[in-house]
Amino acid sequence: MYHDVINLVFCGVGGQGVLLASEVAAQVALEAGLDVKKSEVHGMAQRGGSVFSHVRLGRRVFSPVIPLGKAHVLVAFEELEALRYAPYASPQARILVNTLRVNPITVLSGEASYPEDPLGMLKKHFTNVEAVDALALAIEAGSPRAVNSVMLGLLSRYLPFDPRLWLTVLEQRVPAKAREINVKAFGLGRELSS
Amino acid sequence: MKVLLSGDEAVARGAWEEGVVVATAYPGTPSTEILEALATLPGVHAQWSPNEKVALEVGIGASMAGVRVLVAMKHVGLNVAADPFMTLSYTGVRGGLVVVSADDPALYSSQNEQDNRHYARMAKVPMLEPVDSRECKELMEEAYHISETFDTPVLFRITTRIAHGKGVVELGRRREVSSKGMELDPAKWVMLPNFARDRHPIVEERMERLVSYGESFPGNRMELREPDLGFITSGVAYQYVREAFPRASVLKLTLTYPLPRARVLDFAGRVKRLFVVEELDPFLEEQIRALGIEVVGKQVFPRVGELSPELVKKGVEKGYKPSFVAFPDIPQRPPSLCPGCPHRGVFVVLKKLKVTVFGDIGCYTLGALPPLSRLHSCICMGAGVGMVHGAEKAGSSGRMVAVIGDSTFYHSGITGLADIVYNRGASTVVIMDNGTTAMTGKQGHPGTGVALQGEGKRIHLESLVKGLGVDRVRVVDPYDLKAMEEVFREETESPEPSVIITRRPCTLITPGPIGFFSVDEDLCIGCGVCVKVGCIALSMVGEGEERKARIDRHLCYGCGVCAQVCPKGAIGEDEGVS
Numbered sequence: 033m034y035h036d037v038i039n040l041v042f043c044g045v046g047g048q049g050v051l052l053a054s055e056v057a058a059q060v061a062l063e064a065g066l067d068v069k070k071s072e073v074h075g076m077a078q079r080g081g082s083v084f085s086h087v088r089l090g091r092r093v094f095s096p097v098i099p100l101g102k103a104h105v106l107v108a109f110e111e112l113e114a115l116r117y118a119p120y121a122s123p124q125a126r127i128l129v130n131t132l133r134v135n136p137i138t139v140l141s142g143e144a145s146y147p148e149d150p151l152g153m154l155k156k157h158f159t160n161v162e163a164v165d166a167l168a169l170a171i172e173a174g175s176p177r178a179v180n181s182v183m184l185g186l187l188s189r190y191l192p193f194d195p196r197l198w199l200t201v202l203e204q205r206v207p208a209k210a211r212e213i214n215v216k217a218f219g220l221g222r223e224l225s226s
Numbered sequence: 227m228k229v230l231l232s233g234d235e236a237v238a239r240g241a242w243e244e245g246v247v248v249a250t251a252y253p254g255t256p257s258t259e260i261l262e263a264l265a266t267l268p269g270v271h272a273q274w275s276p277n278e279k280v281a282l283e284v285g286i287g288a289s290m291a292g293v294r295v296l297v298a299m300k301h302v303g304l305n306v307a308a309d310p311f312m313t314l315s316y317t318g319v320r321g322g323l324v325v326v327s328a329d330d331p332a333l334y335s336s337q338n339e340q341d342n343r344h345y346a347r348m349a350k351v352p353m354l355e356p357v358d359s360r361e362c363k364e365l366m367e368e369a370y371h372i373s374e375t376f377d378t379p380v381l382f383r384i385t386t387r388i389a390h391g392k393g394v395v396e397l398g399r400r401r402e403v404s405s406k407g408m409e410l411d412p413a414k415w416v417m418l419p420n421f422a423r424d425r426h427p428i429v430e431e432r433m434e435r436l437v438s439y440g441e442s443f444p445g446n447r448m449e450l451r452e453p454d455l456g457f458i459t460s461g462v463a464y465q466y467v468r469e470a471f472p473r474a475s476v477l478k479l480t481l482t483y484p485l486p487r488a489r490v491l492d493f494a495g496r497v498k499r500l501f502v503v504e505e506l507d508p509f510l511e512e513q514i515r516a517l518g519i520e521v522v523g524k525q526v527f528p529r530v531g532e533l534s535p536e537l538v539k540k541g542v543e544k545g546y547k548p549s550f551v552a553f554p555d556i557p558q559r560p561p562s563l564c565p566g567c568p569h570r571g572v573f574v575v576l577k578k579l580k581v582t583v584f585g586d587i588g589c590y591t592l593g594a595l596p597p598l599s600r601l602h603s604c605i606c607m608g609a610g611v612g613m614v615h616g617a618e619k620a621g622s623s624g625r626m627v628a629v630i631g632d633s634t635f636y637h638s639g640i641t642g643l644a645d646i647v648y649n650r651g652a653s654t655v656v657i658m659d660n661g662t663t664a665m666t667g668k669q670g671h672p673g674t675g676v677a678l679q680g681e682g683k684r685i686h687l688e689s690l691v692k693g694l695g696v697d698r699v700r701v702v703d704p705y706d707l708k709a710m711e712e713v714f715r716e717e718t719e720s721p722e723p724s725v726i727i728t729r730r731p732c733t734l735i736t737p738g739p740i741g742f743f744s745v746d747e748d749l750c751i752g753c754g755v756c757v758k759v760g761c762i763a764l765s766m767v768g769e770g771e772e773r774k775a776r777i778d779r780h781l782c783y784g785c786g787v788c789a790q791v792c793p794k795g796a797i798g799e800d801e802g803v804s
Contacts, residue, residue, distance in 0.1 A: 072391075116556060
């Protein structure tokens with residue numbers, strides 16, 4: 033049913049750079065000569081709410097939305113959001129999780145409580161869960177805002193594209209003054225052992 | 227050159243390549259990025275209008291003057307513009323005119339999920355529906371060709387998945403289309419009853435010619451594969467069908483209204499089982515059934531929300547169950563007012579005074595959600611202003627106000643306020659003036675003087691409301707809770723109509739922080755009153771005696787609203803930082 037298409041889900045909290053990261057991945061695929069489709073939601077959904085982006089790449093892509101259970105990689109910028117978008121991931125998917133917890137307003141106001149062990153919940157169902165403190169690596173690279181480049185570096189290990197292509201696209205997409213930091217952050221993410 | 231564009235960006239690019247000279251819109255998700263993209267291209271006058279009705283009227287004027295025009299709006303925007311749209315069908319156009327309607331199945335950012343394909347049928351205008359970004363651009367050529375050949379506006383209907391989906395688009399050059407000049411023809415443009423009566427048969431005859439055109443239109447493509455299973459579909463649903471059943475035969479409709487009847491009959495005769503797959507209403511299905519064709523549609527596919535590849539699969543194969551892992555009981559993460567949002571304090575005070583609040587559309591609609599929970603209605607742009615007056619005339623007691631954003635006030639609040647003044651109401655209207663159209667991403671509006679392509683002229687808000695006959699106009703800082711409380715008490719008790727302007731720029735315009743606040747743990751009693759202002763920078767940590775409020779320094783904007791509600795004075799501003 034879904035041959036030859038690679039499916040990526042990016043998710044996190046509004047303001048974390050989720051959409052920019054997915055934009056870079058899609059552009060890399062385009063420059064590698066593939067067909068690409070991408071789907072996300074703007075507007076009300078972004079005011080500190082949950083944010084996602086689907087990226088699909090291959091010889092020919094139809095649906096902009098990834099069918100449930102068919103994503104090859106889930107790139108989660110926050111632990112609770114990893115759980116929320118897990119339904120898109122296949123059981124064999126790479127689940128790349130930034131070990132960060134951002135309390136949603138429902139938890140802050142006492143209506144709900146944050147799950148105690150999201151990573152444990154994921155590991156029960158998925159064999160390839162990789163948890164990374166991307167914030168620490170971003171700070172090491174020079175800025176807490178470079179979390180998305182760390183996550184892209186990590187993702188790049190699992191996609192068949194030349195790292196130089198990733199860096200070229202990344203450099204085009206981030207502001208000039210943040211280039212060096214983001215390149216370094218990408219490198220730190222890519223060097224992580226799996 | 228091949229680039230990755232959203233459907234919105236591709237619509238803009240297509241219109242530009244087709245020589246569009248005038249483009250208008252009011253921002254609205256998921257259509258906003260169309261005009262934002264067009265505004266950056268040369269040779270186009272692109273503007274935000276105060277609302278969609280005006281945007282379309284400006285577009286009609288430009289068309290009558292002979293140039294190609296694009297007007298864009300979200301689905302509910304076409305309700306606002308429906309008045310000119312219906313009669314535009316009668317007058318037809320001079321320069322090609324395309325109206326983009328961006329529908330929002332699943333209500334990602336809307337108050338309903340109406341299916342605007344019905345507008346094509348009601349207004350009797352042709353409708354095109356692209357399946358991806360590539361078609362968003364390429365179909366523009368067809369759209370302007372149809373508009374000018376058949377003397378009709380064209381409805382170009384997209385949905386959120388098309389508008390905010392991205393795909394590969396091949397860029398082309400701009401075709402310079404010279405103006406045809408003004409058309410002064412009263413029988414065509416002055417819709418007095420006797421002229422309009424003559425136009426109606428022309429409209430009916432035009433639609434019949436468009437049926438014939440659609441029969442041979444290459445966009446209405448028969449894709450014959452295996453004959454056992456056939457689908458008639460359009461828009462993003464086409465992609466879901468191809469994904470779920472790559473070997474099935476498909477009649478892909480692009481000119482979806484009027485329906486190419488002979489082509490549908492031809493296709494139906496070539497497949498054994500026939501399904502109609504469309505999001506929301508059975509728009510195609512009912513017309514296809516009326517041709518006497520047996521099809522399966524809404525018996526098996528949902529009428530509500532979006533479709534997906536698995537919903538298509540499930541509808542066709544009984545018992546199909548996609549396998550996936552879900553964690554159903556995890557906490558929701560709804561959107562909330564940003565740290566430092568000037569709307570927050572307004573709701574805190576309205577809550578304290580137990581005011582009934584009639585609202586409408588904007589970031590401030592989020593004031594309805596816990597923990598603020600202080601907005602009691604949201605129908606459409608401007609609705610609260612009329613509703614508070616209605617509730618007053620119904621004899622409702624207790625404090626009541628309407629709240630409306632500045633951009634929304636210029637869009638649809640002015641006439642409601644005129645109603646209150648004219649009919650001797652005593653209602654209070656709170657204009658939450660954050661100096662932008664925030665929810666859609668800080669677009670300008672008449673009250674800001676910021677136009678889409680540069681500087682506009684600012685319309686002074688206080689002068690406007692005073693000009694409407696409101697004598698009691700108060701301006702207050704929404705970061706000052708005490709001052710607001712006093713003003714709200716006075717104005718809701720006054721027997722005259724009043725306007726309270728709560729003025730502070732949106733934090734998107736003035737990114738902070740403007741200061742930092744922190745909790746003195748010795749003074750904090752852990753009561754949790756501060757977290758009830760609904761700010762993600764605030765949380766309670768620890769248990770029992772050790773339970774204390776904490777402010778996240780990375781998130782704090784420095785508005786100080788939490789400090790003002792703390793009963794123990796435990797939250798204070800840090801010295802020496804800015």
